[in-house]
Amino acid sequence: MLLYKDEGTAMIDTLKKFGLRATPQRMAIMQLLQGNTSHPSVEEIYHELKPKYPSLSAATVYNTLEALAKVGEIQEISIDPQRRRFDPNPRPHCHFLCNRCQRVYDLDIALEDLPVPHQAGGFNIQSFSLYLYGECEHCSSKDDGTKI
């Protein structure tokens, strides 16, 4: 779930556990994600790390995120049709996309209580996501048509 007290070693252990190598690029990506609630895109992660890791490529960011998502350490969010976003918190939770500033927020709605069946019309339902859209507090406050 990417919440490490003693970061370095714990991250290495996590990677080891899943048979993944602890490379500098991966460590950097995991560190960036650590406690990050902005649901960043590949591009955003890439841009933030590129200065410190000049050889880094976007493909590596994809590889790392997909590897971590595959083993369940992070999750992918498809709330935003424009780009793939990632979340270091793999627990199912509800997301909100602001139509104005395009930011994605966590929403504290209990998904466990949601009456979603495990089976419906021949479909075998394994997981689900609830995406909400509207205006965030920040944007609602300045009601002047700005995009922020």
Place this chain on the structure above:
Amino acid sequence: MLLYKDEGTAMIDTLKKFGLRATPQRMAIMQLLQGNTSHPSVEEIYHELKPKYPSLSAATVYNTLEALAKVGEIQEISIDPQRRRFDPNPRPHCHFLCNRCQRVYDLDIALEDLPVPHQAGGFNIQSFSLYLYGECEHCSSKDDGTKI
């Protein structure tokens, strides 16, 4: 909602109503969408129409779909992180993505009953979508690891 008895005229009327011109490309796209429950991507629509409309470009498909979505005649589905999909049915309804064949299905779950608040933690919620993931009937039946 793109359900026309007398297709041609009704489509033209719809477009006129929203101040959009009834061009051959748009008519073709609307006709293709008409009653289509496959939730096609831009690429799929483009490929299907290209033979009959050799000058057609993917950009025009985007333009048309975005214009129709903007006025509420169709809706965009972001269940699939790989590509944008479109649905001629603009009414809120639940979607299911099969993890194996990647097909998107409509699901008959009453969204009206879903306890989703209009306001939560300062966020002004205008709409929401519920996406389910798993295995479709078709894929579950042939349980041999094939991707179909």
Place this chain on the structure above:
DNA sequence: AAAAATAAAATAAAAATTATTTTTTGTCAA
């Protein structure tokens, strides 16, 4: 310690999307 096998990073290529330019269509005054 060297060779082979595996994994990951980077580069190159492809696919998806957006921005710009060109063409078409509709409006309105001559």
Place this chain on the structure above:
DNA sequence: TTGACAAAAAATAATTTTTATTTTATTTTT
């Protein structure tokens, strides 16, 4: 009514995002 003008839409060109291939690094086996 027809020819300029404006607006809208289509197509092309460019960019961005994602995937496939190649190169480099790490681990395992001999």
